[in-house]
Amino acid sequence: MAEYLIYFNQQWVGDHTEEWFRGRGPLASAVVDEIKAAGAYVFAGGLEEDGPVFSADATSGTLMFTDGPYVETKEWLGGLTVVDVADEETARMWAGKIAEACGWPQEVRRFGRLPQPGDE
Numbered sequence: 001m002a003e004y005l006i007y008f009n010q011q012w013v014g015d016h017t018e019e020w021f022r023g024r025g026p027l028a029s030a031v032v033d034e035i036k037a038a039g040a041y042v043f044a045g046g047l048e049e050d051g052p053v054f055s056a057d058a059t060s061g062t063l064m065f066t067d068g069p070y071v072e073t074k075e076w077l078g079g080l081t082v083v084d085v086a087d088e089e090t091a092r093m094w095a096g097k098i099a100e101a102c103g104w105p106q107e108v109r110r111f112g113r114l115p116q117p118g119d120e
Helices: 018-037 088-102
Strands: 002-009 041-046 054-057 064-067 077-085 107-110
Touching: 002 088, 018 041, 018 077, 018 088, 077 088, 088 107
Parallel strands: none
Antiparallel strands: 002 077, 002 107, 041 077, 054 064
16 A cells, blocks of 8 residues: 545636535545545645745754745645555546546645665
8 A cells, every 4th residue: 555645736726716616615525535435545635725824944953934935936735635545546546536526637646655663
């Protein structure tokens, strides 16, 4: 089994009416329920557009917190889902279902394996 991150940048969402967004919510929730029923669910959530944003940076040797995005960019993470599945094909299937339900593209990346006790 491997964990995959399925995510989107907020800019990929596009301009839609409030009614359009309300119609997408139940579709996305249904896919998350399907992921849970399949035993592949780890986490899913959307980020607040107007919520607090800050960065933590210790590269100077002193921990510094800065309000606002870490870098000035027009792209930011809008939401994500983490699934634990047997293979890439299954991760692709879930990403496709999420993309269809949400109505915007999704990107998929596999998490690296963390070293386990006893690994040489």
